Amino acid sequence: MSNLQHAIFELKESMIDMAHLVRSQLLLSRQAYLDFDTDIAKTIVENEKRVNEMELANDQLCENIIALYNPVAIDLRFVIAMLKSNTDLERMGDNVEGIAKYIIGMDKPFKKAYIDAFETVKMFDICIEMFDNAIEAFVLENTNVAASLFKQDRQLDKLNQHATQIAPNLLMKDTAYSKEILASVSIIRKLERIGDQVTNLAEEIIFYLDAKVLKHLKKKKKFL
Amino acid sequence: MVSSTFAMEINLMKRIPDSLETQKPQQKIALSVYDVTAWYGDFAALHNISMSIKENQITSLIGPSGCGKSTFLRLFNRMNDFISDFRVSGTVKLNGKNIYSKAVDVVQLRKDVGMVFQKPNPFPKSIFENVAYGLRIQGINNKSVLEEKVEQALKQADLWNDVKDILKRSALALSGGQQQRVCIARCLAVEPKVILMDEPTSALDPISTARIEVLLNELKDRYTIVIVTHNMQQAARISQQTAFFYIGDLIEFSDTEKLFTNPEEERTQNYVTGRFG
Ligand SMILES: Nc1ncnc2c1ncn2[C@@H]1O[C@H](COP(=O)(O)OP(=O)(O)OP(=O)(O)O)[C@@H](O)[C@H]1O
Ligand SMILES: [Mg+2]
Numbered sequence: 001m002s003n004l005q006h007a008i009f010e011l012k013e014s015m016i017d018m019a020h021l022v023r024s025q026l027l028l029s030r031q032a033y034l035d036f037d038t039d040i041a042k043t044i045v046e047n048e049k050r051v052n053e054m055e056l057a058n059d060q061l062c063e064n065i066i067a068l069y070n071p072v073a074i075d076l077r078f079v080i081a082m083l084k085s086n087t088d089l090e091r092m093g094d095n096v097e098g099i100a101k102y103i104i105g106m107d108k109p110f111k112k113a114y115i116d117a118f119e120t121v122k123m124f125d126i127c128i129e130m131f132d133n134a135i136e137a138f139v140l141e142n143t144n145v146a147a148s149l150f151k152q153d154r155q156l157d158k159l160n161q162h163a164t165q166i167a168p169n170l171l172m173k174d175t176a177y178s179k180e181i182l183a184s185v186s187i188i189r190k191l192e193r194i195g196d197q198v199t200n201l202a203e204e205i206i207f208y209l210d211a212k213v214l215k216h217l218k219k220k221k222k223f224l
Numbered sequence: 225m226v227s228s229t230f231a232m233e234i235n236l237m238k239r240i241p242d243s244l245e246t247q248k249p250q251q252k253i254a255l256s257v258y259d260v261t262a263w264y265g266d267f268a269a270l271h272n273i274s275m276s277i278k279e280n281q282i283t284s285l286i287g288p289s290g291c292g293k294s295t296f297l298r299l300f301n302r303m304n305d306f307i308s309d310f311r312v313s314g315t316v317k318l319n320g321k322n323i324y325s326k327a328v329d330v331v332q333l334r335k336d337v338g339m340v341f342q343k344p345n346p347f348p349k350s351i352f353e354n355v356a357y358g359l360r361i362q363g364i365n366n367k368s369v370l371e372e373k374v375e376q377a378l379k380q381a382d383l384w385n386d387v388k389d390i391l392k393r394s395a396l397a398l399s400g401g402q403q404q405r406v407c408i409a410r411c412l413a414v415e416p417k418v419i420l421m422d423e424p425t426s427a428l429d430p431i432s433t434a435r436i437e438v439l440l441n442e443l444k445d446r447y448t449i450v451i452v453t454h455n456m457q458q459a460a461r462i463s464q465q466t467a468f469f470y471i472g473d474l475i476e477f478s479d480t481e482k483l484f485t486n487p488e489e490e491r492t493q494n495y496v497t498g499r500f501g
Contacts, residue, residue: 005499070457071497072496073492075497
């Protein structure tokens, strides 16, 4: 293996580590939300520092590869894809932290009926599944797996719309829970953003493997 | 590697919209090669090569040692003819004229198609006489004409300021980079159409190399340049199109940006990324 291949391998491993860290943060946020567990939420906020550190470290690895090895073709696309994915992962970390902070700011647990009405658990599960697909696609270098998560992203968009639609009515009916309802809507927005960011990861994987650019294409399915 | 419909889809999805690319003015073809096979005795060093080299741009030839780059380059000024058992089939044209036809004046051809070699090879003469060499062969002996043309060539070769006060000194006393620029000036003095360069900077230090690269970038507005280089970053930096050869075959020939970001062929990718070769 050439030195460049070594450096690329190291970057890939480091990116996988970071993806796993952000994924575990997402799992924790699901649990913190369902169990209304502010200790777990505080752990998430604490862990977020590590996500930020890893982002800096990965940026450094990318910069070194570009400066030292002049990567071209698939190697260049890989480094570019990693630079962007690194930013996406870091922002996903921020969004998960945002969810944790909403939970910490809450006075009382979310009502079971509202959790069901908003389908928040489903959203968490879709996000986690999409993230698992992205990690699998990256590890196995499989563009089909990457492409499979575009469909799930549209589901998240719909659930987010649904939550926005039902929220006003609930807010009027149950003023005692207005803070929790608003927080739920915000958490759902964050989950929808996380879905977008996982989608970006998948697009970058397809870009670096196949040199196909899917960004800003409305009907991604058609091209896969 | 990819089916044609799939390739079309990729074209649709390129980052640069095609409309931008078609805005480029149409470039003329300077050199065209059609179905060329070249032999040294029984050994075919090039197999059925076809390609068109555009005017006023730099075209790079890359590929592992022994793949036939120099053989290919020497087709254009018929330098291979000096090798006794060399044979070529197919067509090679300069501005639409077959350069291997019987009617061709090879001396005129070598004036139109100049060549710069890997090792700077100035003659053991003065700087002035080195640059004037080709002009004298053409029968130009008028002192003021020679002086004017030599000065012009040295200026074009970015060497005038270095040597204008020492024109009578031996060219061998110059640095390697300066010697190479003398050779470029010698080539430019006879006002060629095409300049062939076989690894022209491989014997030079990075600063002399950078100076020559800047120079080539300027020269391409007046000349068509074909360059063999083992330095892939150099090919990427200076050329508009790049051809990748592998054991006598032309594997891929495309815009340099494409070849270095998204080559069509796996063998190209393996070579440019250093996975073999
Ligand atoms: N004069 C010759 N007689 C016989 N075979 C030759 C001659 N010149 C070149 N060859 C062979 O033809 C093939 C192509 O050689 P060529 O010099 O064109 O390669 P190249 O790509 O320029 O290599 P390098 O990068 O090492 O300069 C090689 O296999 C070489 O051994
Ligand atoms: Mg050679």
